[in-house]
Structures are given as structure tokens and as C-alpha cells.
Amino acid sequence: MRLSRRSLMGLAGASAGALLLGACSDDATDPDGAQTVNWWHIQNTEPMLSVWAAMAREYEAARGNLKVEIQPLENEAFKAKLTTATQAGSPPDLFQSWGGGVLRQQVEAGLVKDLTADVQPWIGNLLPVSVEPFTIDGKIYGIPFDVGMVGFWYNKDLFTRAGVAAVPTTWTEFLAAVSRIKAAGITPIALAGKEKWPAHFYWSYLAMRIGGPTALQQAGTDANFDTPDLVAAGTRLKELVDLAPFQKDFLGADYSSPDGQAATMVNGGAAMELMGQWAPSVQASLSADKKGLGDKLGFFPFPAVDGGKGTVSDVFGGGNGFAVGRDAPSATVDFLRALLEAGNQRKSAATGAVLPTVRDAVDAIADPNGKAVAASLAAATGFQLYLDQAYPPALGQQVNDSVAELVAGSKTPEQVVKDITTVAKNQ
Incomplete structure (x- = not known):
């Protein structure tokens, strides 16, 4: 939708x-x-x-x-x-x-x-x-x-320590920032891999940036996700996954548990998380002083993809x-x-x-x-709208499952869209 x-x-x-x-x-x-x-x-x-x-x-x-x-x-x-x-x-x-x-x-x-x-x-x-x-x-x-909307929440101090002077505005700049942060001995991204839905934010945004704001709506209408733009979204996400940017044991991490994604972020265990507008309050609830990162926390929109049909003004949330x-x-x-x-x-x-x-x-x-x-x-x-809410439940769940498999390294970008399409055609 x-x-x-x-x-x-x-x-x-x-x-x-x-x-x-x-x-x-x-x-x-x-x-x-x-x-x-x-x-x-x-x-x-x-x-x-x-x-x-x-x-x-x-x-x-x-x-x-x-x-x-x-x-x-x-x-x-x-x-x-x-x-x-x-x-x-x-x-x-x-x-x-x-x-x-x-x-x-x-x-x-x-x-x-x-x-x-x-x-x-x-x-x-x-x-x-x-x-x-x-x-x-x-x-x-x-x-x-x-x-x-969903966007990147980042720790300004960790960005500074890694020498990242400006927030990235393109996917190429984002990958470069991730590499630089990791080279500084800092975990770039916190991710709740166990819950799956946080990972689908990445693939969804990349689909919008590459295919334009109507790409995902059209795929749902046509019951066909096996398109060049959506394969490319998975390919770009794999570029990130191949950098191993997430915290240790992220595949078993929850979002809001004391050792999950939000806690990792607020306690300085990672430089970024991709999350919705509720992120600061969840972070604060899991911090020792219940105040969160305060002035250290910043926000930037999901970057554009060079050559894509979408722009940073197309939002997901x-x-x-x-x-x-x-x-x-x-x-x-x-x-x-x-x-x-x-x-x-x-x-x-x-x-x-x-x-x-x-x-x-x-x-x-x-x-x-x-x-x-x-x-x-x-x-x-x-x-x-979030895909696991925009689509019928079975289809939304398949998106979450398939993207999680891509992030875990068990499915290719091509397999992801084929699996989602199979479920879409049975709705």
C-alpha cells in the first residue's frame, strides 16, 4: 500500500x-x-x-x-x-x-x-x-x-571517533562510512536479526531508491517481485552484508531486550541503527539513566542510490x-x-x-x-507503509523471512524475490 x-x-x-x-x-x-x-x-x-x-x-x-x-x-x-x-x-x-x-x-x-x-x-x-x-x-x-518514518539513528561521538565528518547521502558514501567505522574498531550497525522485521527496512528502502516509490506497490499488485529493480535491491543489501557490519551474534538478537538492538545502540555498542521514530524512546528505556544518548544522537534519511529512480524524499514508515x-x-x-x-x-x-x-x-x-x-x-x-503491514500477513511475513535469509547469507538476491513471488501468487 x-x-x-x-x-x-x-x-x-x-x-x-x-x-x-x-x-x-x-x-x-x-x-x-x-x-x-x-x-x-x-x-x-x-x-x-x-x-x-x-x-x-x-x-x-x-x-x-x-x-x-x-x-x-x-x-x-x-x-x-x-x-x-x-x-x-x-x-x-x-x-x-x-x-x-x-x-x-x-x-x-x-x-x-x-x-x-x-x-x-x-x-x-x-x-x-x-x-x-x-x-x-x-x-x-x-x-x-x-x-x-524509518531512518538512520547514529551516535555522533562514534562517527567523530571514526573520522566520519558528514552523514552519508548516497549508498556509496554509506558503505564507505561503514568501512571506515569498522576500521576504527567500532561496530557500525546494530541489528535485531532474530526478529527479522528490522532487516526488511533495508531491502524495502533499497527497492524504493532503485525502483522508485511505486516499485513495491506495483510488485504487490502484479504479484511479481522477480524484477530487475528488486533483484538489484537485494544485490545492494548484500554489499552491506558482505562488510559484516553488525554486532556479534546479531542473528540471535531481539530489538528491545536488554542485550538487543536498541540496547546495543544506546550503550555505545554500535554507531547506527535503522529504525522508526520510536527509536530514541526505546533506547532511553534501556539505558542506565533512562535518558538515552541525548545530544549524542543524530538522525539522517536513508541514502539515495546512484542511478536509481527514487530519491531521499521518498520515505518508508x-x-x-x-x-x-x-x-x-x-x-x-x-x-x-x-x-x-x-x-x-x-x-x-x-x-x-x-x-x-x-x-x-x-x-x-x-x-x-x-x-x-x-x-x-x-x-x-x-x-x-512497512511491507509486513502493507501486504497481506503471509506475504509480509515472507518478505521478512526472505530478507532475513539474505542477511544471514543463506539465500541469494535472486532466490529472495522468487520466494516472495511464490507466496504473492498464492494470495
Whole structure:
């Protein structure tokens, strides 16, 4: 799924209004008459763990007849638990979603609510690009609270120590920087090889840089990934892999564990990581002082590829949002509205962990790196949603698996696209 080509931080003009929903006769209630909303999310570390909890408690106090039962989960644990729940036909009332092909399957299975009519009084307050991954066939099935992009986060001190004076703007410059960093005795890149999805960022970006912003969308539409541009993406990624740039035992590393990708980065074990806008907050949560790298942390977009059809203004990323389960009590949508109020979005933005989707909260981004990400989004000429969310789940998983095999050295670039195409043709 590729979002429309336009300024990605364009603002809608409709003003917000309050949405007050009464309880339906079939709503689940506790013996004391309160509705209960089961809320699953993946902000299981600070700062957002306590921010979400505080918002829930504030809403409960204001409403008086609602209980929010929160279940924070680590990303992979969440996906596994949600799969079990949806296969059983029992999704939680409010749960994390990235939109795209996964949400489409949930829609087609009748597992989530159509929110289109309910959110009309206030949906105009959100940045249009943030809503698009949650819009299926013209109807809204999820609400985003965060929007951003994947890029390189780097340790300025380690770059300086290695003699890398400027961030790379081309793939050739990037490979040269990796070689120079490694020659200085510093691990160039931290990677969570075990979880696979972080590696697919590299192949996806290279596909966009080489084939242009429509290359991956077209491959999904045609069910054909066996094209010269996508083979070339794997070939360029192999150039990086051949430099052995990742930390020791990276194939067994998780993303957010105490010895995983983010921890390796924040503790000075690597000079870079390719990750989304949430990277600084995850790094901070895994640092001894809970402050992360601070001023030592910098950000730069994924480099251009010489001769490619894409540019650095074509971005890869997406948003975090929430979908509402089909049997959720009516108060769930009003609680979701409260989470997206400008005041609450400003609180989220102030943590540095969220790039807000509400237009009136965008100016609350204080972190310079957050501002850099927002500026890149504002200048974007094309946008591609994460492939493991944009495509149907089986196809997205195959992308992750195949790229992981390339990074591990067990598959060639040609084998990667053939394996992905085989699954695509069976969707």
C-alpha cells in the first residue's frame, strides 16, 4: 500500500467536536454498571507506559462509569497474542494497529468496527496522511496516534571517533562510512536479526531508491517481485552484508531486550541503527539513566542510490494507531477520541516517543531529532507503509523471512524475490 503523492503533513480544515456515546443495551458491564474496555498496546516501556495509564485513569475519573483494563505487551508478544485472539473471533476492545493489509484482513473477517460515522465530528483534526493506512475501501477502521518514518539513528561521538565528518547521502558514501567505522574498531550497525522485521527496512528502502516509490506497490499488485529493480535491491543489501557490519551474534538478537538492538545502540555498542521514530524512546528505556544518548544522537534519511529512480524524499514508515474490536462497548470510541484530544497528544509528543497525528499538537515536538523526522515527512514526495503491514500477513511475513535469509547469507538476491513471488501468487 502506497499513500498518495503529496505533502505528507498537509492539514485538514475541519474543526473538532465532542463525540459522546451512550451505552448500548448489549454492552458488557461490571456488576456496578460500569462498562469495561480491554485495551492492548505495545508501549510497554517508559515514557508512554505511564502516560497511557494516566490518560486512562483520568478518563475513568471524568466519566465515572467506565473501567479501562490495560494490557501492555512487547511487540512480538502482542502480535502472537492478537493472532490467537482474532483466530478465535475474540479481538480485544481497543488494540494496536498499523493499518494496511493486516487491518484489511481483520475488516474482511468482520473483526473490527467501521468507525467512519462515529469519528466524523473530530477526524478532521488529524493529519490526512496518518489516517490513510487505516482507511479501507473508503471507510475508516482505525485511528492513528503517531506517524513517522524509518531512518538512520547514529551516535555522533562514534562517527567523530571514526573520522566520519558528514552523514552519508548516497549508498556509496554509506558503505564507505561503514568501512571506515569498522576500521576504527567500532561496530557500525546494530541489528535485531532474530526478529527479522528490522532487516526488511533495508531491502524495502533499497527497492524504493532503485525502483522508485511505486516499485513495491506495483510488485504487490502484479504479484511479481522477480524484477530487475528488486533483484538489484537485494544485490545492494548484500554489499552491506558482505562488510559484516553488525554486532556479534546479531542473528540471535531481539530489538528491545536488554542485550538487543536498541540496547546495543544506546550503550555505545554500535554507531547506527535503522529504525522508526520510536527509536530514541526505546533506547532511553534501556539505558542506565533512562535518558538515552541525548545530544549524542543524530538522525539522517536513508541514502539515495546512484542511478536509481527514487530519491531521499521518498520515505518508508507508517503510524501507530488503534482499531476497535467488533464487540467493544460503545464507550470505547469515546475513549479513543479522548486519547486523540490535542491536550493528550501534546503530552504524548512531549515525551519524544510520539510524533502526533493531531495538527494542533505538532508544535509540541521538542526533540531536534523528532523535528528532523517531521521535516522529512513534510517534504516527502512518496510514502510506503512497512511491507509486513502493507501486504497481506503471509506475504509480509515472507518478505521478512526472505530478507532475513539474505542477511544471514543463506539465500541469494535472486532466490529472495522468487520466494516472495511464490507466496504473492498464492494470495
